Amino acid sequence: MNVLIVFAHNEPQSFNASMKTAAVEEFQSQGHEVRVSDLYAMQWKAVADQDDFGSRANADYLVYALEQRQGYEKKTLAADILGELEKLDWADLVIFNFPVYWFSVPAILKGWFDRVFISGKCYGGMRFYDRGGLRGKKTMLAITIGGQEHMLSEEGIHGELDAMLRPILRGTLGYTGMAVLPPFVAWHVPYVKPERRTELLEQYRQRLRHIDSLVPLQFPSMDDFDDQLRPRKCAVTRVCDSDSVRAD
Amino acid sequence: MNVLIVFAHNEPQSFNASMKTAAVEEFQSQGHEVRVSDLYAMQWKAVADQDDFGSRANADYLVYALEQRQGYEKKTLAADILGELEKLDWADLVIFNFPVYWFSVPAILKGWFDRVFISGKCYGGMRFYDRGGLRGKKTMLAITIGGQEHMLSEEGIHGELDAMLRPILRGTLGYTGMAVLPPFVAWHVPYVKPERRTELLEQYRQRLRHIDSLVPLQFPSMDDFDDQLRPRKCAVTRVCDSDSVRAD
Known part of the structure; x- marks a missing residue:
């Protein structure tokens, strides 16, 4: 299996970074190929704008999704986008590893969705959900949340986690046709002791060892x-x- | 009333830009003060990273939220963040005007949330929802969506719009304590005729004329x-x- 880990944390010594390292080790020890897109280290460009296109279908009026289609067909998309698309093509499983910011992805990862999940190839027209352009691939979120689990439950103050993650799980990943595995969540990470972090990492490794048995959403x-x-x-x-x- | 419009579209001739211009005109004609943060024109930095802090509480290990707190107290936050915080302090009403990307905000606006809604001032500890740091202010989304209204309804293919916008409406804006007015949504904009765009703009102006009568979520x-x-x-x-x- 080819595994792409899209990693987005601004501190290389963070718990998220340990999750990324653990995942690389686990997958390699299972005989899988692993590649990592470390977005902060790559200084990934987050903003979707005119600079993403080497030539334009319409130089006077930017319709981002239309330029994505033409840029992909003519291979004139920015090199960093084409590089990520090549990894995405290669991958059987894509892990998104990040700390939850405002019940969503950090902006740098939102910019990966905005720029890499291009119209035409990944979705478009009547091609989404089970007809999406990325069907056949699996994906999973591997995330940390500052809060505790009871705060994101049915009777919790923020309601259910899956409801907060809906635009990502369903509206983004599911939309492209990928099989979306249940998120792995490490709760309360900024506040827990090192021993608890070790336990959480071990739980993550266990999850990755049994990833084939997970039932998609x-x-x-x-x-x-x-x-x-x-x-x-x-x-x-x-x-x-x-x-x-x-x-x- | 002081109105801040945070505007995020990568095409200055877009319908979103017309919405922004219409809002400036409407509010000014009502005697309100208006300021606009045009994120693409400002080349707003989307990515939350170590460069946001002139000095660090901990130079060896970045905990972004903790550095936000210290940076605000010591006024060592990056100048662009302090500039937006000054506007936010000044504003009684904040309008977020953007095209929906992946059922969420474009990355450039996510980066505004990540970097400007700072820990300590805007939320923190037990200060969120009706104890949030921005209570007393109002906010509203003014958005365009490529899809049609029936696609984001209870029986629609994507389910209800408010459910997709939950991490923004509740998890971000409501979390800071602002009164969140119902979103204004211009549907199907990329595909409609100029006459329909004119109607939608007039509907938006009408909404803004009666904004005081809107009941918050x-x-x-x-x-x-x-x-x-x-x-x-x-x-x-x-x-x-x-x-x-x-x-x-």
């Missing part, structure tokens, strides 16, 4: 929607069932 | 949680009621 099937993306007889379709399972 | 009250952030007798509290109202 469920998202809608395009088969349940018509060509206007309106539900086909919603009452009896799969998507309504899965939505009720996921309600918070 | 409801989020949990800290009063309903104990000092471990566990629910106080959840069955009879306000937070459980509001959570059930917000279920998707």
Whole structure:
């Protein structure tokens, strides 16, 4: 298996960095190939703008998604984007390893989604969810959260974690067609003792040893929607069932 | 009223730019003061890293939130962050005007949240939601979405819009204590005719003329949680009621 780890932490000695190192070791010891995109070390450009295109379909008016399509077809996308797309093509499994900022990804990783998950190749037209351009690949979040687990639960002050992560799990990763494995979450990391950090790292290694047995999250099937993306007889379709399972 | 518009679009001729211009005109014609942070024009630095701090509490190990606290107290935060904090202090209403990328903000705006909503001043310890550091201010999203409204509805393929925007509406803006007004959404903008764009702009102006009458979204009250952030007798509290109202 080819594993790409997209890693986003601004402190090389952080717990997230230890997770990244542990993952590289675990996957290599299982005989997998591993590549790491260390976004801060790469000084990854986060901002999606006109500089991402060597030539433009329309030099006078920037429609970012349209330029992504043309730039990919003509291979005139910025070199850093093409480099990540090459890794993405290669990967069977993509791990996103980051600290949760504002119940979401740090901006540097949001910029990876904005710039690398290009229109045309990764999604577009009627190609998303189970028709998405990246179907066949698996993905998983490996994250740290400052809060404690009870704060992100059904009766917790912030509600369920999956509901907060919905635009990432479903709206981004699921949208591209990848099979989205349940997130691995290390809770309360900034506040725990070194022994607890060691335990959490071991739990992460255990998770990675059994990654093949994880059941992906469920998202809608395009088969349940018509060509206007309106539900086909919603009452009896799969998507309504899965939505009720996921309600918070 | 002092109005800050945080604007994030990479095309100066875009519909989002027209929304920004319309908002400036509307607020000024109502006698309000308006300032605009045009993030792309400012070449806003999106990435939260060590360069945000002129001096460090701990030069050997970066804990971003801790450095935010010290940097604010000692006024050694990067000048661009201090500039935005000055605008934020000044503002009674903050409008975030952007195109939705991956059911969220563009990376450049995520970087504004990550870098400007600093620990200590805007939140921290037990100061969030109705005890957040920015309580007393109002905020509203003014957004464009490529999809159509039925796609982001209860039975739609992506589920409800508010559920996708939850980490922003609740997890970011509500978290800081601001009163979060219902988003203004211009649907399907990349695909509609100029006449429809004109209608949408007029709807936006109407919204801004009646902004005082908008009822903020409801989020949990800290009063309903104990000092471990566990629910106080959840069955009879306000937070459980509001959570059930917000279920998707």
